[in-house]
Amino acid sequence: MKSAGPDTAATPSGAMCDWVSESSPESYLALFRQSSVCMANLDPEFEVLEANRPFVRQFGWGPGHGSGKNLCEFLHPSVRGKLRDELVRLADGRRSRFADRVVALDAQDSVFLGEMTGIAMRGESGRVARILVLIDPDGSGTEPQIVPARKKIFSPMHARILEGVAAGESTLQLATKLFLSRGGVEYHVASLLRRMKVTNRPALISKSYSMGVFALGQWPPRVRPEFVSE
Numbered sequence: 001m002k003s004a005g006p007d008t009a010a011t012p013s014g015a016m017c018d019w020v021s022e023s024s025p026e027s028y029l030a031l032f033r034q035s036s037v038c039m040a041n042l043d044p045e046f047e048v049l050e051a052n053r054p055f056v057r058q059f060g061w062g063p064g065h066g067s068g069k070n071l072c073e074f075l076h077p078s079v080r081g082k083l084r085d086e087l088v089r090l091a092d093g094r095r096s097r098f099a100d101r102v103v104a105l106d107a108q109d110s111v112f113l114g115e116m117t118g119i120a121m122r123g124e125s126g127r128v129a130r131i132l133v134l135i136d137p138d139g140s141g142t143e144p145q146i147v148p149a150r151k152k153i154f155s156p157m158h159a160r161i162l163e164g165v166a167a168g169e170s171t172l173q174l175a176t177k178l179f180l181s182r183g184g185v186e187y188h189v190a191s192l193l194r195r196m197k198v199t200n201r202p203a204l205i206s207k208s209y210s211m212g213v214f215a216l217g218q219w220p221p222r223v224r225p226e227f228v229s230e
């Protein structure tokens with residue numbers, strides 16, 4: 001972790017379960033310590049400087065696990081690019097705050113959903129010195145049907161078939177493009193249906209999007225590389 005500059009807060013050694021900065025204003029310290037909302041401070045490159053107890057508990061971090069880590073590492077690939085762009089706008093001073101849906105990963109790679117708010121905090125120089133992040137997890141208690149980012153669930157061929165089906169390509173078109181017989185394409189599609197526990201192609205694509213397998217806002221659809229085996 002790089003050292004804090006004049007506009008940033010240093011992370012106290014060994015204070016993983018209740019990070020605070022002695023240089024912070026008292027009112028801010030009280031809010032940070034007493035709030036039941038998950039709160040963390042990031043430096044302008046999105047490394048975690050300090051986090052309060054609810055934030056640490058939500059992510060299942062042990063001593064030292066999250067300190068100095070980039071918050072983007074704990075965002076699910078399906079939203080990582082979008083939320084990173086929002087954080088960049090805060091760090092650049094182009095926006096003062098944002099609020100958006102978040103899909104995040106805890107220390108055990110379990111997925112949880114919620115709302116994420118980012119607020120740019122300026123130092124005495126007028127530049128953005130840190131970013132305050134608040135995360136409000138969904139309280140439904142329902143396990144989200146999203147695959148953890150590090151789980152490889154598709155072979156390269158399965159990924160190419162899935163992308164083709166999502167793009168609306170027919171069996172014949174896929175067979176021609178991938179140098180397979182029509183029967184070969186149908187075999188792979190049937191394998192995908194079993195793997196994803198669905199009964200038809202529309203359901204296959206809908207479930208893939210809901211699980212975060214495809215990158216959002218990209219056409220033609222592409223399976224995220226995190227889900228494809230070597």
